[in-house]
Structure formats: C-alpha cells, structure tokens
Amino acid sequence: MAQKEVLRVEDLKTHFFLGENKVAKAVDGVSFSVHEGETVALVGESGSGKSMTALSIMQLINKPGRIVNGNIFVEGNSLVDMSEKEMVKVRGNDVAMIFQEPMTALNPVFTIGNQLVEMIRKHKKVSKKTASKRAIELLDIVGISRSKAIMQEYPHQLSGGMRQRVMIAIAISCDPKVLIADEPTTALDVTIQLQILDLLDTLKKKLNMAILLITHDLGVVSEYADRVMVMYGGQIIETSETKEVLFDTRHPYTEGLLNSLPRMDQKSDRLEAISGTTPPAFAFPQGCRFAPRCPYATEECTVENPPLVEVEEGHATRCILHMEGGKLHVSKD
Secondary structure, eight states: OOOOEEEEEEEEEEEEEEETTOOEEEEEEEEEETTTTOEEEOOTTTSSHHHHHHHHTTTOOTTTTEEEEEEEEEETTTTTTHHHHHHHHBBTTEEEEOOOOOOHOOOOTTTTTHHHHHHHHHSSSOOOOHHHHHHHHHHHTTOSSSSSTTOOOOOOOGGHHHHHHHHHHHHHTOSSEEEEEEEEEEEEOHHHHHHHHHHHHHHHHHHEEEEEESSSHHHHHHHHHHHEEEETTTTTEEEHHHHHHSSOOHHHHHHHHHTSSSSTTOOSSSOOSSSSSSTTTOOOOOOOOTTTGGOOOOOOTOOOOOEEEEETTTEEEOOGTTGGSSSSSSOEE
C-alpha cells in the first residue's frame, strides 16, 4: 500500500525584489511531494535554491523576499494561507527543521534543558516536570550519554556533533510529520557525519517521519535517499528514484555532478569540474539555465527554457537532449 503523502509543494515561486526592477528568482516553479517514511534528497550547488525552498516551506522568508506563487501543503493543510500565529503552531509540531549550523540555531544564553523544555511546552500542554522528563528521554533517544547532566549545560560546552544531536532532539520533540534537514552534517568530521545520518535514518524508520534532506553530497544521497531531486537555477532539473538518477542520468548537470566525484576504481590527478559558475538568480539566461555551462548545448537550448518532462515512469528531466525516446543522447565515457 502506498504511503500517505504528508508534504506537497505546488509551483512554488519565491522571489527577492532588490530594487531597480531587479528580481532574484531564488525558487522558480518548484513542485514535489514527500510521503511518510520516505527520505527525499534535494541536491545542487550553493545558490541553486535548496535552502530557500526549505525556508519557504517553513514560511521563514524575510523581506525583500516573498512567496509570489504556488502553495505548500502539510497533510492537506495550506501553509501559504496561514497567519504567522498559525505558523508558530505548525513549526516544530507538524514540520520541523534542522539548520546547517547548530551553534547559531541554539540560543547560547540558555541551557540545553531550558531550550528542549520550552519547545515541548510550546506545543504540548504538559507541566515543566513532565516536559523535563521528556527532554531527558529525547537526549537518550538521539544517543547523548549523561543526558541529565547535559540538561544543565550550555551549547558552547558541547562538541559540534553533540550540538547537532541536541538540534535533532528538539526537532523530533513534538513528533513532526515532516523533518527538513538542511545540510545536517556541515562542519562535522566524517565519522560524526555518518553517526548523524545513521541517527536520522533510524529515527525516520522508528517514527515513520518524512525527511526532506538538503545536501550537495551525492555520496550521502546514494546511501540514505529514496528519491532525488536535482536543483539548478531555482528549478528542479531532474528527479527520480535514487538509483535511476545515479545510474541512468538524464541531465548534463547531474552528469557533471557525478563526474566530479572521486572514484575508487580510477586514478586521477584532478577531479572533473563543471565549467563556469551558477548564474545569479536575478540574471538567468533566456533559454535553458544550464546552457552556458553545458558541453552539449545547441542553439535550440538558448532559445527557451525546457519544461520538466517525464521521460520514463517516475523519471523526469528538464533537458531537450534527453527527451526524445527517453534515452540518453550524450556519451558518458
């Protein structure tokens, strides 16, 4: 039986109005869904619009930015139509987010226990004593030893990995339906990264949460994601089940990302790189947004930005070179 859809984003457009008729289209027509018990990865370079998509879902876009089109549904409830007072009840309770840097996300002047208890009592009508007991349980769940002692400590007293575990404890404290993890292993060493990712995967299965995993690391994607959405220039340019995207690539940008990864079976002095840089969100080219950097671009690619088209069941791409017959038209050698 198909799992229940808990998050749906429809034609989302988040633009920043920078003056002098300059508009940065940070998120420009993004649509996707996530089901309970599923991990969906949003992948792309810095500046592709991944974090802005997450902040739009959380309704945390500040001026001069705003959502100009589209809708966001969590369990059928539209978030775009909600007031800030209503969104306060949704954040943490229905949809929670783990930010890139836990040191800036945690309040440095309050103890870990204070911040956990506050989050629990904000959404659950329980006593301080009950909330404290629940906070200790949560610290145990996320693998923090000395949980009672940690309740009395401050963020600066903890390592980066410990702080990230605290952030996860806060995020799951009210059993959210959707957990957004925005680069959850940034600035952590490799061993701790694996521990955090394994923890998120374990909690997903235990709590049957939906996870939207935002990352630039395709190695992480291959291990933990059920589906992948590759983002470039504020748009999703390829999406499918993880193995399909990794082994049957249908967009030159995805191909470039994969080719830039080191490989155990090949010796190389230098890794391949995608030429050029991501265009600024206020100056996208007229045609395909990747065309200026694409080694396969034709004149046709510079005329019109192609739509996201399904080339095989469940596998969609935004590339005219890959659409005819649903087969690759470029060499992968």
